[in-house]
Structures are given as structure tokens and as C-alpha cells.
Amino acid sequence: MHELTFFPRGDGLTLAELASLTGASLGEGADPALRIAGIAALSEAGPQDLSFFDSKRYSAELSATRAGCVLVSPKNVGLLPSGMPALVTASAAIAFTEAGRALFPGAVLPTPATGSHGVSLKADIHREARLEDGVTVEAFASIGPGVEIGRGTIVGAGAVIGAGCRIGRNCRIGSNVTLTHALVGDRVILHPGVRIGQDGFGYTAGPAGLVKAVQIGRVIIQDDVEIGANTTVDRGGVRDTVIGEGTKIDNQVQIAHNVRIGRHCVIVAQVGISGSTTLGDGVMIGGQTGINGHLTIADGAQIAAVSSVAGDVPKGARWGGTPAKPVRDWFRELMTLSELAQRGRSPRKTDE
Structure with missing residues (x-):
């Protein structure tokens, strides 16, 4: 069976574009034209993936990674394998989050389970409900009287929106939510x-x-x-x-x-x-x-x-x-109890 992914890769971004996006600087010898199409953990990354390193506990994974580029803080640059392209930034985790949002924009917000937009013929919408243009309502959702829903909002399959509720714009109401x-x-x-x-x-x-x-x-x-x-x-x-x-x-x-x-x-x-x-x-x-x-x-x-x-x-x-x-105070109590347990005696017992 072929590998299945729910978030397909796009054309990706160059290291220069990622550096501009995240505020990182190109590491020594990094090719600004190198294109990155995905993100992955150090142990699973391939040549087109961006990964990050921010803890020495993952030093073994860093030394063995096949990542195309690694986000790293200045203090950890010396731990990079020889020749590893890097983007150097004060916060590798934050930069990795920003890069992930740019590389996989479809994963930022929930999307319709059916992949379709508009109001399903199988949805039950009360005649006194008011929906702005651009609302998506999936099959078997139920929307009660007096409900108002703003444009760009998605109501998932099987959701129930009770009478009189108000929902703003660009919201995501998941499947089987009751509101x-x-x-x-x-x-x-x-x-x-x-x-x-x-x-x-x-x-x-x-x-x-x-x-x-x-x-x-x-x-x-x-x-x-x-x-x-x-x-x-x-x-x-x-x-x-x-x-x-x-x-x-x-x-x-x-x-x-x-x-x-x-x-x-x-x-x-x-x-x-x-x-x-x-x-x-x-x-x-x-x-x-x-x-x-x-x-x-x-x-x-x-x-x-x-x-x-x-x-x-x-x-x-x-x-x-x-x-x-x-x-x-909490830590002090824990240390005291630990010391008492190691001595095997209660605090009231005195030496004879």
C-alpha cells in the first residue's frame, strides 16, 4: 500500500524565504536557494525536510539526522554535523512553528470533513435561522430557530446548534459539537x-x-x-x-x-x-x-x-x-519527605 498523507506537500520554500519568514540567519555554507517542502522530527526527516534542535538530550538524533536543514540556536551551532545546512535563530521551536504554518497552510485550521463547501442538502436548517453568504454546513448538522452564523464559518457533520445561538465569522464548529x-x-x-x-x-x-x-x-x-x-x-x-x-x-x-x-x-x-x-x-x-x-x-x-x-x-x-x-514550599516538602524516607525514621524519633 502506498504511503498516505492527509497534508500533501506543496512547492515548498527556499532557505532564504524561510530565513526571512522566521527572522533566522543562514548558517555558514547554507545554500539560500535550497528548497524545503516539509517538516519532520530529527529522527524521521529526509533531505527535503526542515527539523529543529533545542535540547542536548536529542544530540544522538542530531548527529544521525538526514534533514535538509535544521533550525538551531547560536549556542548549539557547534553540535551540528559537519556540512549540515542550518538556520540560526534565538528560538528554534518558535521558528519551526512559523515554518510549519507556511509550508502546510491547510493544517492551520480544520477543514470540512467532506471537502465540500456550501450548505448540504442533508443538513436541517430552521427557516428562521440566518446564515451569511459563505457559510458551510455539512450533512446531518441541525441548526435551530433564531440562530445567526457569520460568513466563512464551517459547521461540521452532525453538529447541533440550538435555538438563538450566535456564531461569528470564520469559526470552525467540529463534527458532533452541541452548542x-x-x-x-x-x-x-x-x-x-x-x-x-x-x-x-x-x-x-x-x-x-x-x-x-x-x-x-x-x-x-x-x-x-x-x-x-x-x-x-x-x-x-x-x-x-x-x-x-x-x-x-x-x-x-x-x-x-x-x-x-x-x-x-x-x-x-x-x-x-x-x-x-x-x-x-x-x-x-x-x-x-x-x-x-x-x-x-x-x-x-x-x-x-x-x-x-x-x-x-x-x-x-x-x-x-x-x-x-x-x-x-511544595518542592521543600517533597525533599523533606524524601530525606525522611531515606533515613527510615519519623521526624519525632530521637537518637538514644
């Missing part, structure tokens, strides 16, 4: 299986058991947000759930009702954020972290992976652990 009680800005990406706007987990204990509370808020997703596959965002109970512009959310994240997330935050896979918690701008949350409800994590704070946050986190702080605390 209800929500207002969505421009250039938003919702990957397959995302659930937006369902009621949150809200109950009041009564004499006869738990009584379900109504959830009458909305979800507001601002411009340039990206939400990974199978993530859930509950609508607000008595205030809106809000995700600020530019925020990136990984797969399988749970965001509860009334949560407010600031701008340009990063939330990694399997994070759970309980109700009525507020995240400031630029907050970063590591994977598998749990955050209690009614907390504030202030601007620029960072939480290490697999942590449990039980209290407010100050601006710019770096916390981790269970319960989460400043990273220095």
Missing part, C-alpha cells in the same frame, strides 16, 4: 465532540432530597478561542460562563457553571474547574489539575500539572501540589 445557550465570537475553533451550554451541576438539599436548581445563564466565548475535543462548558446559573479572547483549552476539560476565564489563558487536558471560579488573564493550568469552586486565580498565575487548588492564587504566582501551594 446551546451560547454566543460565540469570530475565529473560534470548537473541535469534534465539544459540548457547550448544557446546564451545570446545581442542586439544593431539601427535606425530600436534592432539588435541581435552574441554570438560566449563557456561555460567552470571545474571539480567537480554541476548545479541544470532548471538552464541556456548562452555561451559567445566575451569571454567564465566560471564556476570554485568545484562550486555548485542551481536550477533555470540564468548565462548570458561572466560571469566568480571562484572556489568553492556557488550560491543558483533563483539568476540572468547579463553579463560580474566576481565572485572570494569562493564567496557565497544567493537565489533570482540579480547581475548587468560588476561587480566584489571579492574572499570570501558573498551576503545575496534577495539582489540587483549594484556595485563591495570587497574581503571577507559581503553585503546585495537593493542596496546591507556592512551588518552592
Whole structure:
């Protein structure tokens, strides 16, 4: 069977063009006319591929690579194999990302699964929905009454857009997404299986058991947000759930009702954020972290992976652990426990 690729190579770019694009400089002896058509890891790259090196742990792969060119920082130029063409830049990883976007522009945004554009005859669109010109709706998508969708947006196969929702321009609504009680800005990406706007987990204990509370808020997703596959965002109970512009959310994240997330935050896979918690701008949350409800994590704070946050986190702080605390305190505790375990005695035991 022939090799199958979902992102075919184009004509590529010369080293001179890549240098101009990324702000890199040509390494000694590099041919500015050398054409690069793809990107690959050091161990898998071929003569037409661009790779990058930014950690000495990959020195063996660097010495054996067949890459046509390697992006490298000035401090690592001396580790390159003799005769290896290089582009020298302060940040090889950032330059590699920019080059990849230029070489494979079709991979930057999700495209229609069927490869076709326009409104499918198999889609169910309510007569009171309003779609601007240039909207794509794939087969078996369902769009309810009062929905408004801006031009350039793609609604994937099997997606459900509930009554009254608003979706801006140039958005990507993945296959089998459900979107209800929500207002969505421009250039938003919702990957397959995302659930937006369902009621949150809200109950009041009564004499006869738990009584379900109504959830009458909305979800507001601002411009340039990206939400990974199978993530859930509950609508607000008595205030809106809000995700600020530019925020990136990984797969399988749970965001509860009334949560407010600031701008340009990063939330990694399997994070759970309980109700009525507020995240400031630029907050970063590591994977598998749990955050209690009614907390504030202030601007620029960072939480290490697999942590449990039980209290407010100050601006710019770096916390981790269970319960989460400043990273220095957390590391000090871990070192103390490790030393005690190695000595095989408790801190209360004294020498006789």
C-alpha cells in the first residue's frame, strides 16, 4: 500500500524565504536557494525536510539526522554535523512553528470533513435561522430557530446548534459539537465532540432530597478561542460562563457553571474547574489539575500539572501540589519527605 498523507506537500520554500519568514540567519555554507517542502522530527526527516534542535538530550538524533536543514540556536551551532545546512535563530521551536504554518497552510485550521463547501442538502436548517453568504454546513448538522452564523464559518457533520445561538465569522464548529445557550465570537475553533451550554451541576438539599436548581445563564466565548475535543462548558446559573479572547483549552476539560476565564489563558487536558471560579488573564493550568469552586486565580498565575487548588492564587504566582501551594514550599516538602524516607525514621524519633 502506498504511503498516505492527509497534508500533501506543496512547492515548498527556499532557505532564504524561510530565513526571512522566521527572522533566522543562514548558517555558514547554507545554500539560500535550497528548497524545503516539509517538516519532520530529527529522527524521521529526509533531505527535503526542515527539523529543529533545542535540547542536548536529542544530540544522538542530531548527529544521525538526514534533514535538509535544521533550525538551531547560536549556542548549539557547534553540535551540528559537519556540512549540515542550518538556520540560526534565538528560538528554534518558535521558528519551526512559523515554518510549519507556511509550508502546510491547510493544517492551520480544520477543514470540512467532506471537502465540500456550501450548505448540504442533508443538513436541517430552521427557516428562521440566518446564515451569511459563505457559510458551510455539512450533512446531518441541525441548526435551530433564531440562530445567526457569520460568513466563512464551517459547521461540521452532525453538529447541533440550538435555538438563538450566535456564531461569528470564520469559526470552525467540529463534527458532533452541541452548542446551546451560547454566543460565540469570530475565529473560534470548537473541535469534534465539544459540548457547550448544557446546564451545570446545581442542586439544593431539601427535606425530600436534592432539588435541581435552574441554570438560566449563557456561555460567552470571545474571539480567537480554541476548545479541544470532548471538552464541556456548562452555561451559567445566575451569571454567564465566560471564556476570554485568545484562550486555548485542551481536550477533555470540564468548565462548570458561572466560571469566568480571562484572556489568553492556557488550560491543558483533563483539568476540572468547579463553579463560580474566576481565572485572570494569562493564567496557565497544567493537565489533570482540579480547581475548587468560588476561587480566584489571579492574572499570570501558573498551576503545575496534577495539582489540587483549594484556595485563591495570587497574581503571577507559581503553585503546585495537593493542596496546591507556592512551588518552592511544595518542592521543600517533597525533599523533606524524601530525606525522611531515606533515613527510615519519623521526624519525632530521637537518637538514644
